[in-house]
Amino acid sequence: MTDLRVLRGGESSPTYLLLHGLGATADVWHGLTGLLGDASWEAPDLPGHGGSSSLPSYSFAGVAAAVSSLIDPRGTVIVGHSFGGVVGLHLAGRPGVLAVAGLGIKSAWSDEELAKAAAMAQRPAPAYATRAEAAQRHLRVAGLEGLMFEAPDAAVVETGDGWRPAFDQRAFGIGDPQVEALVAASPVPVVLARGEHDRMVPASSAPVALPGLGHNAHVEDPGALLALLSTPPLRPPV
Numbered sequence: 001m002t003d004l005r006v007l008r009g010g011e012s013s014p015t016y017l018l019l020h021g022l023g024a025t026a027d028v029w030h031g032l033t034g035l036l037g038d039a040s041w042e043a044p045d046l047p048g049h050g051g052s053s054s055l056p057s058y059s060f061a062g063v064a065a066a067v068s069s070l071i072d073p074r075g076t077v078i079v080g081h082s083f084g085g086v087v088g089l090h091l092a093g094r095p096g097v098l099a100v101a102g103l104g105i106k107s108a109w110s111d112e113e114l115a116k117a118a119a120m121a122q123r124p125a126p127a128y129a130t131r132a133e134a135a136q137r138h139l140r141v142a143g144l145e146g147l148m149f150e151a152p153d154a155a156v157v158e159t160g161d162g163w164r165p166a167f168d169q170r171a172f173g174i175g176d177p178q179v180e181a182l183v184a185a186s187p188v189p190v191v192l193a194r195g196e197h198d199r200m201v202p203a204s205s206a207p208v209a210l211p212g213l214g215h216n217a218h219v220e221d222p223g224a225l226l227a228l229l230s231t232p233p234l235r236p237p238v
Helices: 026-033 058-071 083-091 109-122 130-143 169-173 177-183 222-229
Strands: 007-009 012-019 039-044 076-081 095-101 155-157 162-165 190-195 208-210
Touching: 007 026, 012 026, 012 058, 012 083, 012 169, 026 039, 039 058, 076 083, 083 095, 083 169, 083 177, 095 222, 109 169, 109 190, 130 155, 130 162, 155 222
Parallel strands: 012 039, 012 076, 076 095, 095 190, 190 208
Antiparallel strands: 007 039, 155 162
16 A cells, blocks of 8 residues: 555535646645635645655556545546646546546657656666755756745655655656547546646647646646636536
């Protein structure tokens, strides 16, 4: 069983299950959760990230299974960024899931890109002399440089040879997300969105564009994402 670090808040249904991107932690959702009022929300560090334990091996289905117990049977809207968005699509058929919002999901991967990611997964995690250096590495891997100026405590760990990001680099090798097949198979509504200037995700992969924003649109402008979540089908009728 995977031990998860989970941030929580609010009480009213439906619950928003917030799934961060590769290399990040649940802390990236602070801006959005501060705008949700009394709405119930849960934001885990995904396995191999932050304060959550690692998996023996990584697959999108395996990560989804590890967080599936967080689905609120009263009704859950899943909001996932990039890697977390694919995990959310794997949860679409679970009881209680009402809809899935995928933000910044890179759906098309070349053989070269997949091979590069697999090679990164084989590299030993770098160690640094100071926490500040490890924290900077965390922000760089998560694409958060310039967006978050301080890494959360859970993002780095002290080891016998110094400091390193808590992220398990083996997760880089998770493989092709096969997004189109997941969307086609989803029994609940799926909304795919991207920041207008997201260089990783072409407009053809995500019909909804958030103006003026990049890959980490949820961090850049949480209000823009909140506006998206306030429209059907992501805001189910009461």
